[in-house]
Amino acid sequence: MMKRSLTAIAVACALVVGVARADDPDPIARATATRLAVGVCGTCHGPRGISQQPKYPRLASQNANYLAAQLKAFRGQTRGDPDAIGYMWGMAGNLEDSTIDALAQYYASQPAIVGRHADAALVARGKSIYEQGLESGGVPACAACHGPDAHGVGDFPRLAGQHAQYVLKQLNSFQTNMRNVAVMHGVAQGLKSDEMSAVAAFLEAQP
Amino acid sequence: MTGHAGHTMTTLSRTLAGALIAVAFWAMAPTASAVPSFARQTGMACEACHTVWPELTHFGRMFKASGYVIDNLKQVKGVTPQRDEILELSSLPPLSLMVQVSGTQLSKPLPDSAVNAKSQNGTIAFPQQVSLFYAGKIAPHVGAFIQLTYGYDSGTIGIDNTDLRYADLAVLPDDQSLIYGLSLNNNPTIQDLWNSTPAFGFPYAASASAPGVPYGAQIDGARGQDVAGLSAYVFWNESLYGELGMYRSAKQGTTGPLDSTTAGGVLKGGAPYWRFAYEHNFGRHSIEAGVYGATFEIFPDLGAGFGQPLAGPADKYQDVAEDVQYQFVGDQHLVSFEATRIHESQTLNATFAAEASDSLHNDLTTLRAFGTYYYKRKIGGTVGYFSTTGSTDATFLANASGQPDTKGWIAEVNYLPWLNAKLSLQYVNYSKYSGLRSNYDGAGRNAGDNNTIYALVWLSY
Numbered sequence: 001m002m003k004r005s006l007t008a009i010a011v012a013c014a015l016v017v018g019v020a021r022a023d024d025p026d027p028i029a030r031a032t033a034t035r036l037a038v039g040v041c042g043t044c045h046g047p048r049g050i051s052q053q054p055k056y057p058r059l060a061s062q063n064a065n066y067l068a069a070q071l072k073a074f075r076g077q078t079r080g081d082p083d084a085i086g087y088m089w090g091m092a093g094n095l096e097d098s099t100i101d102a103l104a105q106y107y108a109s110q111p112a113i114v115g116r117h118a119d120a121a122l123v124a125r126g127k128s129i130y131e132q133g134l135e136s137g138g139v140p141a142c143a144a145c146h147g148p149d150a151h152g153v154g155d156f157p158r159l160a161g162q163h164a165q166y167v168l169k170q171l172n173s174f175q176t177n178m179r180n181v182a183v184m185h186g187v188a189q190g191l192k193s194d195e196m197s198a199v200a201a202f203l204e205a206q207p
Numbered sequence: 208m209t210g211h212a213g214h215t216m217t218t219l220s221r222t223l224a225g226a227l228i229a230v231a232f233w234a235m236a237p238t239a240s241a242v243p244s245f246a247r248q249t250g251m252a253c254e255a256c257h258t259v260w261p262e263l264t265h266f267g268r269m270f271k272a273s274g275y276v277i278d279n280l281k282q283v284k285g286v287t288p289q290r291d292e293i294l295e296l297s298s299l300p301p302l303s304l305m306v307q308v309s310g311t312q313l314s315k316p317l318p319d320s321a322v323n324a325k326s327q328n329g330t331i332a333f334p335q336q337v338s339l340f341y342a343g344k345i346a347p348h349v350g351a352f353i354q355l356t357y358g359y360d361s362g363t364i365g366i367d368n369t370d371l372r373y374a375d376l377a378v379l380p381d382d383q384s385l386i387y388g389l390s391l392n393n394n395p396t397i398q399d400l401w402n403s404t405p406a407f408g409f410p411y412a413a414s415a416s417a418p419g420v421p422y423g424a425q426i427d428g429a430r431g432q433d434v435a436g437l438s439a440y441v442f443w444n445e446s447l448y449g450e451l452g453m454y455r456s457a458k459q460g461t462t463g464p465l466d467s468t469t470a471g472g473v474l475k476g477g478a479p480y481w482r483f484a485y486e487h488n489f490g491r492h493s494i495e496a497g498v499y500g501a502t503f504e505i506f507p508d509l510g511a512g513f514g515q516p517l518a519g520p521a522d523k524y525q526d527v528a529e530d531v532q533y534q535f536v537g538d539q540h541l542v543s544f545e546a547t548r549i550h551e552s553q554t555l556n557a558t559f560a561a562e563a564s565d566s567l568h569n570d571l572t573t574l575r576a577f578g579t580y581y582y583k584r585k586i587g588g589t590v591g592y593f594s595t596t597g598s599t600d601a602t603f604l605a606n607a608s609g610q611p612d613t614k615g616w617i618a619e620v621n622y623l624p625w626l627n628a629k630l631s632l633q634y635v636n637y638s639k640y641s642g643l644r645s646n647y648d649g650a651g652r653n654a655g656d657n658n659t660i661y662a663l664v665w666l667s668y
Contacts, residue, residue, distance in 0.1 A: 035376060038383075039376040094282075
C-alpha cells in the first residue's frame, strides 16, 4: 500500500514537472533566442529589450502572446506599417515557431523601466483618455483592453513605458490602416493628433 | 632641408616621383559601395543599415562587425549528430552589381600630356565603373565583401575592396554583448565601422578624370588593393571597439616574388595597424570618437634604373589619426557629421640616401570634415572641407612650390528616386593646390583651374 502511494506521488510529481517543462521553451531554442536577442535584436531594441531609440519599441516585459503574434505577423508579412516592412519582414522571415516562442519568453521576462515623463498637463489629458475614452469621438477607454495599469491583458500588448513616438506612429498606422487591425483602426479614427500625443505621453510615463 | 638638390639623379627621380604620385592618386578615386545583396540576404531595406548608402547606421555597423552573416533566407544546411553546424549556404548567392556613369567638367582643361595644347574638357565616363560584388554570408560565422571592378580609366577588371570576416558573439553576464572577430582585407580602414575613416569616407564617389588631392598619407588610401592584412577586433556592448592587425605587400598584376623591380614600392615585413573607438547611442543620436593608425616601412620605388633591393634602409611612414562621427537618424530628417585628422611622420631612410628627397624627416597632415543632411532619404547633400599640409621638400614632392599644401571645399547634392539609385552633382573648389594658389605647376595653371563639376548616376542592384 505504502509502495503504491509512493509510486502515485512519484507519477504525480513527474506529471507536474512534465507540465512545467512543456511550458518552457526548448533549451536549444532558448539559447538561440538569447543569442539572437543579445546579438541581433538588441542592436535596435536595446539591451534586454530597453531600447533608447524611439523608432524601435521597448520589448522588456511585453506580453509574450502579443510578441509571438507580432513576430508571426512579420514572418507572414501581414503587418504592414513601414518599419515592419523595411525591418521586421526580413528579420523575422526565417524564424521557427520554437525560436519565436523563446524570443517572446525572453523579452516577457525582462524587467521593464519607466519611460520619459512629459508635460504634466499632457499626461493628465492622456490619462483621462486612456481611462475613460472620448465620448465625443466614440473612443472607448484604452484601459478596457490594455488593463488599468497598461501592462497588457491576454493578447493585448503592454503599453506602459513605451516610447511615446512609437505609440504615436502606431496609432497613425492604425488610423491609415497601414497596420491593419480592425479594432484599433476604429479606435484611432476617433482620435485627433493632439489626443494621440496625450495618450502616448501618458503611456510613456507609466511604470 | 639639406643640400641634395641639383643632382641629375634628383631631376630624374623628381619626374618619376611626380608621375608615380599622379598615377597613385588618379587611381585612387573612391570606390565606396553599398550592396543590395545584403538587403536580399537580410530581407531588410537599405535604411536598416544605411542612412543613405554607403554611410552606415548603428545597425549597419553591427551587421558588419558581426561578419556580414545575419541572414533571413532559407539555408542549405549541414549538421553533425551533436547539432553542430558544418555548412550553411544561402539558397541564392549574394551577388550585386553597381554601375556608375559620370560627366566631369574642369574649370579649365588640363594641359595635353604630349604636345603644347589643351586636353579635352567635359569627360564622359560610360561607365566610370562597374562592380560585381559577392557580399554576404559564406559559412556559419564567416562572411565576405568582395568587389570586382571594371574601371574606364584602367580599361581592365581588377580586384577592388575586399574584406573577409570571421565573427562570433559572446553573451556576457547581464546579457551584455561581446563581438569578436577577424578581418582579412586589402585596404587599411576598409574594415572599419565608421564613415569618418578613409576607405569609406566622403566623398563616396569622385571623378577619375579630374586632378584629385595630390598627396596623402599611406593609410589614406595609398595602399588600397596593394596590401593584405589580418586584424583581430572586439566590440563590447556595441560601444567600445578595439582592433589590432598587420598588413603586408600583396600586389596584384605583378608576378611574385616581389623584388627591386616591383612598381610602387614594397612593404618591409609587416605594417602594424591599430584602431580604438567609442560609440554612444542615445535616442536617435549616435556619436563616436576614435583613434587609428599604422606604421609602414617601405622599400620605395624610385623609378627605372633606381631599383632598391629589398634590404637595407627603408622609408618609414608613421600614421596616427583621430576621428569623430555624429549621426541623427530621424524618420524625415537625417543629419551626420564626420571628421578625421591624419598625421604622418615620414623618415625617408631609403629615399634620402638615394638623394630623392631634400630631408630625411618630413611630415604630412590631412584634415577632412563633412556634414550631410537628407530629407526622407530622398534628397540631400554634403558640404565638406579638406586640407593637406606638410613639410617643404621640393625633391620629394616634385612640384614647383616644394610644398604639399592642398586645400578646398566640396559640395554635393543628391537625389534618390529609389533607395538604390543615386543622382549626384558634386562641386570641388581648390583654394590651394600643391602648395600654391596660382601657377602651381610653373606653367601658369592655378589652383582654381582644377575646380571640378562632377555629375554622377550611381545604381546598385
